[in-house]
Amino acid sequence: MMTQLQSISHQTLASWQKLEQLAKKDWSLVQLFVDDANQGHKRIDKFCIQSQGIYFDYAKQCIDDEVHQALLNLAKDCQLKARIDSLLKGEKVNISENRSALHTALRLPKSASLSVDGQDVVQAVHESLNRAEQMVTRIREKLWRGYSGKAITDVINIGVGGSDLGPLMAATALDSFADTDVQVHFISNMDGKQLGSLLDKLNPETSLFIISSKSFGTVDTLSNAQTALTWLLKTGASRQSILRRHFIGISANLSKMSEWGIYPDNQLALWQWVGGRFSMWSAIGLAIAIRIGMSGFREMLAGANAMDKHFATTDFSQNLPVMLGLIGVWNSTFLNIHAHTVLPYDGRLRYLPSYLTQLEMESNGKSVTINGEQVDYSTSPILWGEIGSNAQHAFYQLLHQGTQQVSCDFIACVDGDNYYSNKATENHQEKSAELQHQHNLSLANCLAQSRVLAFGNQAVTEKSEVAIVSAHKSELDKFKRYRGNQPSTTILLDSLTPRSLGALIALYEHKVYVMASIWNINPFDQWGVEMGKKMADSVYSELVNNKTAINQSCRSFDASTDALLAHIKQITAIRK
Incomplete structure (x- = not known):
C-alpha cells in the first residue's frame, strides 16, 4: 500500500493547484462574516463539528465553501483514507525506518x-x-x-x-x-x-x-x-x-x-x-x-480509542482530526502563515502547548518527501503557546499589532467545576462558586480574544457586524489600531476528564498525520535530532579532557566553538 502511495506528486494534483489559486484571494474575516450575515448566518453550521465531547469551531478561519471543498478534494486526491487505513492496520508507514507506527x-x-x-x-x-x-x-x-x-x-x-x-x-x-x-x-x-x-x-x-x-x-x-x-x-x-x-x-x-x-x-x-x-x-x-x-488511565486510553474510531470511520467533512489537519495545511502551505500558537484557557492544560510543540514540530519538521525528494513548499509551522491569561500579557501584543500572521488554536473547557469534584473540602460550595466565577472570566477572555483577533477594531462596538464593516475609519488613533484578520479555531471540551483528555490528545496526534499525508512526508522518524547528540559527545570529550588548555583551543571544531570551549576552560581554571 505505502509503495503505491509514494508515487504521488502532490503538487501536480488539480486540487492542490486549485488551492494555490484560491490562496491568492484577498481574504478578509470581516467580509466573510458580513457576507454570511447577509445569507442568514449559515457559516457556523458549515464550519463547526460536535463529536466526542468536543465542540470544534473553525468559522474564524480564512475559508469559504470553495476552499472547504477544495481541501476535501485534496484529501481524497492524496489518498488520505488509504493512508489512515495503513496507519491503523499496522502497515510500515514509517518509511525510513521500515516500521509500523502503532501508538x-x-x-x-x-x-x-x-x-x-x-x-x-x-x-x-x-x-x-x-x-x-x-x-x-x-x-x-x-x-x-x-x-x-x-x-x-x-x-x-x-x-x-x-x-x-x-x-x-x-x-x-x-x-x-x-x-x-x-x-x-x-x-x-x-x-x-x-x-x-x-x-x-x-x-x-x-x-x-x-x-x-x-x-x-x-x-x-x-x-x-x-x-x-x-x-x-x-x-x-x-x-x-x-x-x-x-x-x-x-x-x-x-x-x-x-x-x-x-x-x-x-x-x-x-x-x-x-x-x-x-x-x-x-x-x-x-x-x-x-x-x-x-x-x-484506562479511561484516558478509552477516550483516545474513541477518537481513533471517529478518525477511521467518519466522513471527512465531519471528521475532527481531518478538518483540523486540512486547516493546518491550508494556513501553512497555501496562505503562507508560518507561525501557530496553542492557547489553552484552563490552568490544568498549562503543559499542553509544550507537549504539542514536540508532537507537531518533531513529527512534521521535514523537508524531504517519503520518496526522498526535496520539498519546495512549507511544511510544519513554528508552534508555541501558553496559558491564555499569561499569553495575553506576554505575546498577544504581536498577535494583535505585529507584522506576522499567526494562526491560533483556542482551547477551553465548558465545565470548570470538576476541579474540586474529587477533593473533600469543608467549604466546597463556597470555593466552587468562586472558582466558577473565575472560570467564567477565563471563558469570556477566550471568546473575546478570538473575536478581536479575527475582526480587529471593528469587533469593539455594539453595532451589528453588517454595520461594522462599512466603518473604515476608527475613532482610535493609529497606535491603538487592531488589524485583525488572524485566523483561529476554538476547541471546547464539555469537561476535562481522563476520557476527554485522551480524545483531545488523539485528535492532535491524528491532525499531525493528516498534515504529513498531504505533505507526503514521514511524521514518524526524527533524524534531525540525532546529529546534535553525536556532536555533543565530541564536544563533551574536549570539554572534560585537555583541561590545561586555556589560551589555545583544540582546532577540532569551527572557530566559534573552539573559542567558546577555550573561554569555558579559562573561567573554570581561574575558579579552581
Whole structure:
C-alpha cells in the first residue's frame, strides 16, 4: 500500500493547484462574516463539528465553501483514507525506518486483535498494562517499600522528550482526579540542577525513581538516573537493595536496563513501533496511572480509542482530526502563515502547548518527501503557546499589532467545576462558586480574544457586524489600531476528564498525520535530532579532557566553538 502511495506528486494534483489559486484571494474575516450575515448566518453550521465531547469551531478561519471543498478534494486526491487505513492496520508507514507506527494499538480494547509481523500486538500491550497495574497497585496501597521498610511517598519520573512531556502534561491536567497522597515529580533537564533541587526536599527511604527511555541510552536521562542512584547509595544501604526497591525501568532495550541494574521484576517493556512522542499511552504513562489510578488511565486510553474510531470511520467533512489537519495545511502551505500558537484557557492544560510543540514540530519538521525528494513548499509551522491569561500579557501584543500572521488554536473547557469534584473540602460550595466565577472570566477572555483577533477594531462596538464593516475609519488613533484578520479555531471540551483528555490528545496526534499525508512526508522518524547528540559527545570529550588548555583551543571544531570551549576552560581554571 505505502509503495503505491509514494508515487504521488502532490503538487501536480488539480486540487492542490486549485488551492494555490484560491490562496491568492484577498481574504478578509470581516467580509466573510458580513457576507454570511447577509445569507442568514449559515457559516457556523458549515464550519463547526460536535463529536466526542468536543465542540470544534473553525468559522474564524480564512475559508469559504470553495476552499472547504477544495481541501476535501485534496484529501481524497492524496489518498488520505488509504493512508489512515495503513496507519491503523499496522502497515510500515514509517518509511525510513521500515516500521509500523502503532501508538493507536496501545489503546485498543483487550477484545480487539491486531497482528503485526506475526505477533498479536493487542495481547502484548495488555500484558504490559497488567504488569504496570500491578506496580501501580503496590505503590498506591503502600505495599511498595523502600530499603528501610517505609512505604513509598514520592515517585520521580526521569525522562526527556516524549518520556517526560506527555506524562507531565497529562498528570498535571488530571491532578483533580488524583485519589492518592503519593506525589509524582518529573525530571528532564540534564544539567542536574532540577534534580538536585528536588532531592534536597525528598526522603531517600521513601523515594521511587522511574527511568523512562526507549533506547535506555539517552544521556540526559541516564545522567539524572546515575545522580539519583549515587544519592541513594549515600544512605549506606546496599546497592542491590537500592536498585531492587527504588528503581523501575521502562524501555524497548531490556538488556540495557538489566546492564544498568534495573531488577527484572521492575522492568516494563516498550516496542520499537512506539515513537517517543506518541508513547504516553504505554508503560511510559506509569506516572499518570500512579497519580489518578489505573482505572483513570484506562479511561484516558478509552477516550483516545474513541477518537481513533471517529478518525477511521467518519466522513471527512465531519471528521475532527481531518478538518483540523486540512486547516493546518491550508494556513501553512497555501496562505503562507508560518507561525501557530496553542492557547489553552484552563490552568490544568498549562503543559499542553509544550507537549504539542514536540508532537507537531518533531513529527512534521521535514523537508524531504517519503520518496526522498526535496520539498519546495512549507511544511510544519513554528508552534508555541501558553496559558491564555499569561499569553495575553506576554505575546498577544504581536498577535494583535505585529507584522506576522499567526494562526491560533483556542482551547477551553465548558465545565470548570470538576476541579474540586474529587477533593473533600469543608467549604466546597463556597470555593466552587468562586472558582466558577473565575472560570467564567477565563471563558469570556477566550471568546473575546478570538473575536478581536479575527475582526480587529471593528469587533469593539455594539453595532451589528453588517454595520461594522462599512466603518473604515476608527475613532482610535493609529497606535491603538487592531488589524485583525488572524485566523483561529476554538476547541471546547464539555469537561476535562481522563476520557476527554485522551480524545483531545488523539485528535492532535491524528491532525499531525493528516498534515504529513498531504505533505507526503514521514511524521514518524526524527533524524534531525540525532546529529546534535553525536556532536555533543565530541564536544563533551574536549570539554572534560585537555583541561590545561586555556589560551589555545583544540582546532577540532569551527572557530566559534573552539573559542567558546577555550573561554569555558579559562573561567573554570581561574575558579579552581
